[in-house]
Amino acid sequence: MQIALSAVVPVPLREKVMQQQSDIWNRDITFNPGQFIKIKAPSGTGKTTLVHYLYHIRYDYTGTVSIDGKPWAAYSGDQLAAMRQQQISVIFQDLRLFDQLTALENVELKRVMQPQPMYTQEKVHEFAARLGVSHVLNQSGATLSYGERQRIAIIRSLMQPFQWLMMDEPFSHLDEANTAKAAQLIAEECRKRNAGLILTDLDHDNHFDYTVTHLL
Numbered sequence: 001m002q003i004a005l006s007a008v009v010p011v012p013l014r015e016k017v018m019q020q021q022s023d024i025w026n027r028d029i030t031f032n033p034g035q036f037i038k039i040k041a042p043s044g045t046g047k048t049t050l051v052h053y054l055y056h057i058r059y060d061y062t063g064t065v066s067i068d069g070k071p072w073a074a075y076s077g078d079q080l081a082a083m084r085q086q087q088i089s090v091i092f093q094d095l096r097l098f099d100q101l102t103a104l105e106n107v108e109l110k111r112v113m114q115p116q117p118m119y120t121q122e123k124v125h126e127f128a129a130r131l132g133v134s135h136v137l138n139q140s141g142a143t144l145s146y147g148e149r150q151r152i153a154i155i156r157s158l159m160q161p162f163q164w165l166m167m168d169e170p171f172s173h174l175d176e177a178n179t180a181k182a183a184q185l186i187a188e189e190c191r192k193r194n195a196g197l198i199l200t201d202l203d204h205d206n207h208f209d210y211t212v213t214h215l216l
């Protein structure tokens with residue numbers, strides 16, 4: 001699945017992005033299948049905005065975001081839902097866990113919503129052990145620390161098939177050892193699916209073997 005941006009400019013940020021040097025805004029750029037893409041940007045330059053455009057949950061931009069040559073706007077609601085279930089997984093910066101569910105239930109919700117779940121619940125426990133969050137699986141989402149939430153959201157994102165994994169500052173509350181473990185798991189799961197990833201971050205991140213780094 002190829003993602004192409006053509007002259008994309010966020011309407012609320014038009015003046016700002018026209019003044020900044022950017023590899024993304026107001027450019028023509030293509031993300032090819034299987035690539036590991038790093039988007040580096042200082043705070044407030046639009047990382048979250050970009051991820052929301054790529055996942056097509058915000059549309060306040062001029063220009064075009066196309067998936068396999070077809071603009072997002074031309075896909076039907078059913079097609080969008082199927083693509084988010086089968087082809088694009090996302091870790092939002094605000095994570096979007098359900099507070100009233102346990103950590104395990106948050107992950108399970110994603111896993112069992114698949115028409116044919118790709119993993120059994122054993123895999124959830126295996127990933128939780130790898131990321132050091134086994135002991136919080138029965139805690140409610142509301143009581144998790146932010147770093148624990150990030151690891152649960154990472155595990156949840158891996159419970160579906162995808163060709164692209166989009167991540168908005170996914171390691172911001174993890175220390176180096178936990179970041180390394182999480183990145184290794186993510187890289188393994190991407191390779192298993194021949195999938196690409198798009199990661200936004202404030203700084204240089206060296207946890208993946210990036211195909212390319214773009215400045216936002």
Ligand SMILES: Nc1ncnc2c1ncn2[C@@H]1O[C@H](COP(=O)(O)OP(=O)(O)OP(=O)(O)O)[C@@H](O)[C@H]1O
Nearest residue numbers: 012013041042043044045046047048049050060093
């Ligand atoms: N709907 C909107 N209307 C007006 N301004 C907006 C809107 N959404 C975001 N902004 C502004 O656009 C800028 C970029 O926001 P965004 O959340 O994309 O940045 P970011 O790079 O992810 O920031 P951070 O590193 O702080 O997470 C900010 O100045 C924000 O206030």
